[in-house]
Amino acid sequence: ASDTSMGNQENEAWILLSLGIWVIGLRIWVRWEMVGIRNFAFDDYLVCISGLVFAGETVAAYLVGAMFDGLTNSYMTDEQRARLDPNSNEFYKRVWGSKIQVLGWSLYAFILWSLKLCIACSYKRLLQVICVLLSGAFARHRGSSSTLLTTCWEARTWSWRCLFCCHASRFTSSGRYIQTPEVNLCQATISSVYVLVVVILNVLSDAYLISIPLPLLWQVNIGLRKRLPLMALFSGGLFIAIAGTIRAHVILNSGPEGAAEGSRWACRETFVAIVVTNMPFIHPKIRAILQAFKWTKDWVTNSSRSRTGPSADRTGTGGVSASGSKSKTRRGCSSCPNSKRPRPTAT
Template identity: 40%
Template sequence: MGSHADFVIEAFTLLSIGILIIFLRTYARLRQVGIRNFEADDWLMLLVIVPYTIETALAYTVGAQFRGLTNSGMTDEERKTLSPDSDEYAWRVGGSKIQVAGWIMYASVLWLVKAALCAFYFRLTAGLAGYKTRIYIGFAFIAATYIAIICCILFSCQPFSHFWQIYPNPGNFCQPALSKIYIFVIVCLNITTDIYLLAIPIPMLWGARIPKVKKYGLLVLFSGAIFVMVAGLLRCFLILQNPDTGPEEGASWAVRESFVAVVTSNLPSTWGWMRQKLKPLFGSLLSSNNVSSKYKGAEPGSIMLGDGRGSGWRSRSGRADNGLGTVNSEHNVYIHGGGDASSDEIIPSLPEGIKKDVEFTVQESEPQR
């Protein structure tokens, strides 16, 4: 690992970028629906900023104030001879307390992101048969696993003061920087919840009747949890590999993993808006019309996902958006439009018959004189 100064620059740079991305997402949603029409995922993602900032500050404190020390990485002889009046003793006690708080903030960031994603999927699949139950189960799964993790962190070592006990050796479960119960419980629950969340949009996108290039792009866009899982496994490996540098190494990788989670979870809801803004620079590369003629026209299931344009359909809030649309049949709508309206509730239908009912509003405006 590099010097502490290098980590400080990295940590606060990642924090700044992460918060900027959340604000960018919020700005896009403000332009699309207005603050009165914000939904659960919008507020949850803003709430992520609080534990994310605290987590980064704690990771900084581990190295800056407590020299990366905790009550782990010591022999029994070192524990016995370390004076309670020494600076090192104070650093190890303080560093251990920071580690307990850091684990709680780390879990809070990841699980708030999961809850925001689940709420986003709820909005995304509104009206599609079979998805509502899956998402409710997802919310329950996220809540139950978060409670389990917090209980694991707080009650795995009793009495609680043993979390920062130096002598005698309190045992692995009372060494928060290297606690195997922390590491394995959080990693396992993190991976299982991410896999469940991936199972919501991926099958739907895989079966959608859209061009393969766009389909694969959307699959990658919605598969950001894979990168979070890899980062979590890497963090687990690095902590267990070296007990001496584990505390500071773990804090560093917690910040990196949280950053990856924030970025990848915000991409699906901001991509359509960003594509519209970047189109003047990249032209046809980002054009939604640059597809094979096989997919042009009012093809059933060819409704585009997250285009960021207005679509002439009425959202659940009852607000009508101006745009152009073509009704193909009684239930299928192929939509192209203009403006800044949100389109992230429009879902491509599966060829086997999953359909989304859309209330389509045609409005006529007075000609300008």
């Protein structure tokens, strides 16, 4: 049963990767039709790079469970570290499992902050469009995107420095991964510094991203039926914050399974971030595809009905008389024994 569960979880990661690449490809298709490849913006290229990094993150998550059995230098006492043979298979798995965890954290942080940078770039273009409708509001918020671009870049750099400050020297010495004292900072899986720095910056930046378009959309003179879906569309960062919070909770409370569970939730959160980032671009195309599918389904249904034909119509007129009104069957028929004859009209 455990092997089946592990296989299902591995399949989930590859399915999420496939869907994420499909979403990015659909976004590129939409942008190609809108502006052409020569007019692609910075975020159009950056989102493609994020898709490639997402593939690397998925491979890292797969290696954590498939090759290294979720083993890292975490969840070990000093006695267990001292007794562990450096030539054993467990030592090898724990060392490389820890390295994969550091790599996974780095790829995870890169994708999240790159996607936030993409959102900031798209908001900058959105504000330029809304400038035509709300010049005063644009004047008040025109610095928001530039400030957010700088904030995203600095926060991403800070996250990377935090990730590598403790583990950079340990890449050159495998033994130091295991034989170091039991310090939480040096345990890549459950380091509270890693978890808290990433999740706090993630939630705060998502809240700031949501706060940019919502006030402007509320002031635009459109109907409520159009305004609410747009506000929901640009509030997708809330789902990223929720997924990131769940991931942090899982890592800190899953015990020895924290490495594998954290890697799975990293893939899930990354997938949600990719969908949220690209949804404003692909939403019209998805709606058009669904409408075309609905029209095709209705056409097939109507075609099947027309081939079958009405069962009770023997005249081929569909029950419609020459005068254009529907004839009532078996009513006022002189040859029917149970029917009433029509009364003669006065002349």
